[in-house]
Amino acid sequence: MSLSSHDNHLDPYEVVAGRCAKLGLAVWRCNPAGIIISEPDDEGLLGLWHNASTLTQAIARMVCELSGQTPTEPIQLDESCWAIIVPVTWRNRLGGYIVALALGEEFFDSDLFNKSCASAQLNVATTRRCLRERACLNETSVRQAMRMVRWMVDDLESVGDLDETVSGFTVQLSNAYETIDLLYALGHSMNEPNEPGQFITAALERVHTAMDFAWVGAMFSDDAGAAPVVHGKFYSHGSPTMSKQRLQKACRGLVGSIPTPKERHILSDNPGFDPDGGPQIILQPILRSGRLAGFILAGEKGGIDPQVSSYDTHLLEATASYIGPFLENASLYETQNRMFLGTLQALTSAIDAKDPYTHGHSERVAHLSAQLAAAVGLEHERVERIHIAGLVHDVGKIGVPELILGKPGRLDDAEMDAIRQHPAIGHRILQDIPVLDDIVPGVLHHHERWDGDGYPAKLAGNKIPQIARIIGVADTFDAMSSNRAYRPAMTRDKVLAEIRSCAGSQFDPELVEPFLGLDFAEYDNMVERAHAESENGSVNRAA
Amino acid sequence: MTAPRILLADDEVHITRLVARRLEESGHEIRVACDGEEAWSVIQEWPPNLIITDLQMPYVSGIDLVLRARTQPQTADIPVIMLTARGYVLQEEQIKQAKITHLLSKPFSIRRLATLVEELLEQNEQARRAA
Numbered sequence: 070m071s072l073s074s075h076d077n078h079l080d081p082y083e084v085v086a087g088r089c090a091k092l093g094l095a096v097w098r099c100n101p102a103g104i105i106i107s108e109p110d111d112e113g114l115l116g117l118w119h120n121a122s123t124l125t126q127a128i129a130r131m132v133c134e135l136s137g138q139t140p141t142e143p144i145q146l147d148e149s150c151w152a153i154i155v156p157v158t159w160r161n162r163l164g165g166y167i168v169a170l171a172l173g174e175e176f177f178d179s180d181l182f183n184k185s186c187a188s189a190q191l192n193v194a195t196t197r198r199c200l201r202e203r204a205c206l207n208e209t210s211v212r213q214a215m216r217m218v219r220w221m222v223d224d225l226e227s228v229g230d231l232d233e234t235v236s237g238f239t240v241q242l243s244n245a246y247e248t249i250d251l252l253y254a255l256g257h258s259m260n261e262p263n264e265p266g267q268f269i270t271a272a273l274e275r276v277h278t279a280m281d282f283a284w285v286g287a288m289f290s291d292d293a294g295a296a297p298v299v300h301g302k303f304y305s306h307g308s309p310t311m312s313k314q315r316l317q318k319a320c321r322g323l324v325g326s327i328p329t330p331k332e333r334h335i336l337s338d339n340p341g342f343d344p345d346g347g348p349q350i351i352l353q354p355i356l357r358s359g360r361l362a363g364f365i366l367a368g369e370k371g372g373i374d375p376q377v378s379s380y381d382t383h384l385l386e387a388t389a390s391y392i393g394p395f396l397e398n399a400s401l402y403e404t405q406n407r408m409f410l411g412t413l414q415a416l417t418s419a420i421d422a423k424d425p426y427t428h429g430h431s432e433r434v435a436h437l438s439a440q441l442a443a444a445v446g447l448e449h450e451r452v453e454r455i456h457i458a459g460l461v462h463d464v465g466k467i468g469v470p471e472l473i474l475g476k477p478g479r480l481d482d483a484e485m486d487a488i489r490q491h492p493a494i495g496h497r498i499l500q501d502i503p504v505l506d507d508i509v510p511g512v513l514h515h516h517e518r519w520d521g522d523g524y525p526a527k528l529a530g531n532k533i534p535q536i537a538r539i540i541g542v543a544d545t546f547d548a549m550s551s552n553r554a555y556r557p558a559m560t561r562d563k564v565l566a567e568i569r570s571c572a573g574s575q576f577d578p579e580l581v582e583p584f585l586g587l588d589f590a591e592y593d594n595m596v597e598r599a600h601a602e603s604e605n606g607s608v609n610r611a612a
Numbered sequence: 613m614t615a616p617r618i619l620l621a622d623d624e625v626h627i628t629r630l631v632a633r634r635l636e637e638s639g640h641e642i643r644v645a646c647d648g649e650e651a652w653s654v655i656q657e658w659p660p661n662l663i664i665t666d667l668q669m670p671y672v673s674g675i676d677l678v679l680r681a682r683t684q685p686q687t688a689d690i691p692v693i694m695l696t697a698r699g700y701v702l703q704e705e706q707i708k709q710a711k712i713t714h715l716l717s718k719p720f721s722i723r724r725l726a727t728l729v730e731e732l733l734e735q736n737e738q739a740r741r742a743a
Binding site for chain 1: 629634719727
């Protein structure tokens with residue numbers, strides 16, 4: 070019996086046996102029922118004698134007769150032969166007995182000695198010679214030996230208890246570290262600009278690493294009000310025995326069968342996962358502002374203990390408690406972003422409406438600018454910002470009289486000058502809005518030219534902010550592709566040829582090729598839509 | 613093949629006990645040192661295959677220990693996992709100079725450390741076979 074959960078520590082029986090051997094005592098170990106489970110490890114003749122059936126049967130019978138009682142004195146088996154029997158307890162339960170055999174000089178005249186030699190087919194004289202050195206005890210010294218053996222066992226039991234306690238603390242400390250590490254990681258990713266799917270996947274991956282389950286999953290409600298952004302989604306991590314599709318189906322079935330879904334459940338009978346019920350599954354609700362958004366699930370626990378522990382449930386609870394607020398934040402962010410973009414769109418539609426020829430222009434420029442930005446390899450976030458800049462690039466036209474904007478035919482110098490004010494007006498309108506800091510240069514400089522001949526600042530080359538160079542190409546393309554008060558729309562081929570010919574004069578040459586390679590299908594749809602809307606409304610673009 | 617040798621240096625006994633226990637379960641041979649000086653003598657008499665060391669230790673710091681280990685041919689290229697207090701930032705230059713393979717902030721996940729150790733020892737073994 071090992072008192073310790075791992076092998077590096079002392080086995081009390083081994084220690085007692087070793088020490089007793091030094092005192093001249095042979096030691097057997099018996100289980101509580103009196104069955105011998107190990108013998109003294111002497112070799113040769115001594116080993117054979119220790120295995121003599123007469124002797125081992127006498128020992129077993131004696132332990133059996135104790136029927137759970139603890140002997141206080143050595144038990145005499147025969148002349149000058151005593152058994153020192155000491156119980157060993159483990160976690161307050163009787164683990165078995167240590168039986169040490171103590172011999173005196175007269176033992177060699179006893180019945181037991183002669184019978185044991187006979188049963189092991191050993192020569193009495195030779196056996197006596199081998200045992201003589203050990204047979205040196207008397208009644209008093211055997212009592213002392215018994216006291217010593219008991220002290221040893223008591224001490225080793227205490228050491229075993231302490232070792233068990235330390236092991237318990239070690240496991241708890243290790244679990245606490247795993248929990249803290251997980252919470253740090255989750256807290257850290259909460260602050261990262263992650264997509265909800267990314268955050269949930271990363272959270273599942275982390276919690277899976279910290280646990281002994283084959284798989285963990287997150288299943289969200291189909292109700293977008295309860296689980297915004299991720300409604301109806303299922304995420305999983307790990308290696309379940311079934312396919313992901315089957316896992317998803319089984320989880321859905323399980324979730325649907327819970328009568329009190331806002332509480333944690335540890336389910337033992339899961340026919341959807343295993344015809345025999347299968348191993349336990351934890352179902353941890355994810356709550357968002359008190360509403361049930363979904364569940365985290367964990368199944369097929371491996372490791373040393375297949376039972377779900379409080380450590381497992383705490384980790385899942387902690388993870389769920391991060392996912393709930395994350396969804397809340399993601400939902401608020403999405404609403405805010407939609408409102409922001411909606412406001413910008415309303416503003417730009419109002420501007421475009423001032424000039425019947427530019428209906429939908431801002432949205433189309435935004436679309437093309439974003440496409441171009443993506444085509445030249447800018448990051449997703451930057452592309453989104455360039456889209457916004459495209460939307461608002463003409464906001465300054467609000468300060469240009471409608472008569473000039475919609476005037477058919479050529480404009481005189483004063484009118485031209487008024488039109489050329491719009492980037493600066495747009496800059497003034499937007500410059501005090503802090504969240505548009507990176508957008509405003511696109512508005513101010515979208516009419517600059519690569520050769521420095523544009524306006525308002527006559528910037529040239531790379532001095533023109535990239536955002537403005539991108540919008541410049543998209544803006545010109547859309548202008549040439551649309552009917553204007555002073556000229557009809559140009560064909561696609563002609564527009565593209567014009568853009569190509571202006572590389573290095575009007576446009577950044579590094580933007581022109583990527584632009585010519587864009588797919589204009591969605592752009593054409595936008596033109597169609599704007600056209601249909603104009604025809605439905607009072608504005609007639611064809612006029 | 614003999615069990616991989618891992619030197620674990622940290623003055624916090626609960627950390628060494630925790631980590632040693634987990635890594636011994638994986639069959640590795642572990643030597644524990646309670647400060648940088650002791651760790652250095654272990655390195656000289658028992659060159660390890662991997663070092664896990666705390667940064668802040670008495671007498672010789674973790675970084676100085678690793679720099680010294682780099683001067684010995686047997687430990688010049690072995691992987692090093694450096695443990696630091698959370699929030700402590702080690703200079704990029706120091707990490708490069710001492711060839712620190714991984715940094716872990718305390719309290720760290722023992723499971724992740726154990727996985728990392730297996731990966732590094734495996735890479736080490738592959739590199740050794742390729743050489």
